[in-house]
Amino acid sequence: MAVQPAERGVEAPPLTLSIFEFNSKVMQDELQKLALKVNHHEENIRFLKLELNAVEDSCADLGIKIGNYYSSMAAIANNDTSVEEAEQRTIQSILKQDETAAGIICQLKIRHYQHASKLPLMKDVLGVVATLGKINNDNLSRVLSEYLGLDNMLGVVCKTYDGVEGLETYDKEGMVDKTSGIHGLGRTIGKFLDGRFTVFCLENIRPFSGDFMIDDPQRKLLLHKPRLPSGEFPPGFLGFAVNMIHLDQANLSCLTAGGHGLRETLFYSLFSQLQVYKTRAELRNAIPLINDGAVSLDGSILRPNGSFCLGNRASLGIQFPVTANLGVSNLPVTITELEEQVKHKNWEKERLLEDIKRQEDLLNQVKDLFSKKKEQFMAYITQPGMLQRASQASPTIPSPATPGSNPFGSRPPHLRGR
CATH class of the missing domain: 1.10.287 (Helix Hairpins)
Structure with a gap:
């Protein structure tokens, strides 16, 4: 239908609400x-x-x-050095600490094995911290031992709290009974324990709550590695100390009642996420990425509280067994x-x-x-x-x-x- 001329000037109707919507x-x-x-x-x-x-x-x-x-x-x-030779070196150095709980326990296990194996107290004792793990680098062993300190390296490790209680008893006045527990055992071999000593109870340690590396025979912990803003790892970063401890098969199979092993209990409580670097300079460059402390193979120690250990390196005389053969069979x-x-x-x-x-x-x-x-x-x-x-x-x-x-x-x- 054609539009009439009169209609040409008429405006089109406004946009309706429905069209707008x-x-x-x-x-x-x-x-x-x-x-x-x-x-x-x-x-x-x-x-x-x-x-x-x-x-x-x-x-x-x-x-x-x-x-x-x-x-x-x-x-x-x-x-x-073979694994056996490395272990013997560490044990001999502990035996020299003959008036300590660690020295007495090592002497009982090595020189009086038949007698000690029958004692209820000794059945719950796994050993001494320094003997429960091995490392394949001498510099790393020295710096980690220094990081832990002598008291921790000589710490006695028990499976349960019953074992801790068995190590020491007290009289009515609250004084240590020198005739029972580890004190009494020491007297039987002519060793007199004096002073304090550290004991770790595996079932009382809060275990690592994360995951483990898949298909890793050592059950290493799955920890998040530090990263630079670029996404790369900081130069010189070698790993976490807790995963650099090698556990032999006997210690790998040692589990608490809750199913937790030595790495996620004892060693994680000692090292947490302590980072390891090649050199002191690389460690210091990575400080912004370090939360739980770090060490370097050339002797630098940064503790979790932010303090540095300066001066000449100290030799504790006690360190983890060192052998380069670790894990080669795998x-x-x-x-x-x-x-x-x-x-x-x-x-x-x-x-x-x-x-x-x-x-x-x-x-x-x-x-x-x-x-x-x-x-x-x-x-x-x-x-x-x-x-x-x-x-x-x-x-x-x-x-x-x-x-x-x-x-x-x-x-x-x-x-x-x-």
């Missing part, structure tokens, strides 16, 4: 979809970064294993397997970095589009007089939106597909 809803729905896409890409990036952290941790662990492998092979070639016959694992992990790291970059690019694109659509939406709903004209319009007058009336280019359902 329809267009607003279309725009809001599209913004919501874009917001979901933003969340999707952000979740992908978070997941990929967790995967990247795990791969980098594996690379660091493999690097330490390769270093230990080469040092172990070199030490074995130079006829390094390593591959050649270094090829470890190096292949490193190559595979590096390839996996490159792939993850590419995936992260791709997700970040997509995220930026979606964010940009979201910002533009949001600006369009805000401009649409805040047009001068828009709400007033829409509210004055009759909602019963059908006036379908045209593409030009929708800033996102959307069309009403009955016009879609045309």
Whole structure:
């Protein structure tokens, strides 16, 4: 039907409320979809970064294993001390502390084994801290022993609190009964214990509450390694002291009633997350990343309270047994397997970095589009007089939106597909 000339000057009816609401809803729905896409890409990036952290941790662990492998092979070639010889050295140094609880217990177990094995008191005693773990580096053994101090290194370790009570009894006045417990046992071999001594009770120690490294025969603790803002590990970082203690099979199978072993009870209570670095300079550069103290192989000690131990290194005379043979039987016959694992992990790291970059690019694109659509939406709903004209319009007058009336280019359902 042709439009009459008189009708040409008549204005079109104002935008109705129904059209305004329809267009607003279309725009809001599209913004919501874009917001979901933003969340999707952000979740992908978070997941990929967790995967990247795990791969980098594996690379660091493999690097330490390769270093230990080469040092172990070199030490074995130079006829390094055997495990048995290393243990005997530590025991002999403890026996020289003959008027201590540790000295008496070692003497009873070594020289009076038949008699001591029948004593209820000795059945609950696992041994002395210095004899319950081994280390494959002499410098590390010295600095960790100095970090713990003589009292802790000579600490007696009991499985239960009953064992602690059995070590010492008291008379009615509260004085130590010198004829019973460890004091009485000392007298039977001509040793007289005087002064205080440290005792650790495994069942009373709050154990490490985290996870363990998967498929690790030593049941090392899964601890979060320090990272620089770039995501890399600080130079010189070798690991955590608690995981550098090697436990033999007998001590690995020693568990509390709650199923906790020596590493997550005794050694975690002694070292917590103490970090180990190659040099003093590297340790000091990493101070912002250190929470529970740190040591370096050249003798630096930073305690958890922030204090440094300065001056010449002190020799306690007691240290953990040292032998480079530790764990060599668990390593591959050649270094090829470890190096292949490193190559595979590096390839996996490159792939993850590419995936992260791709997700970040997509995220930026979606964010940009979201910002533009949001600006369009805000401009649409805040047009001068828009709400007033829409509210004055009759909602019963059908006036379908045209593409030009929708800033996102959307069309009403009955016009879609045309």
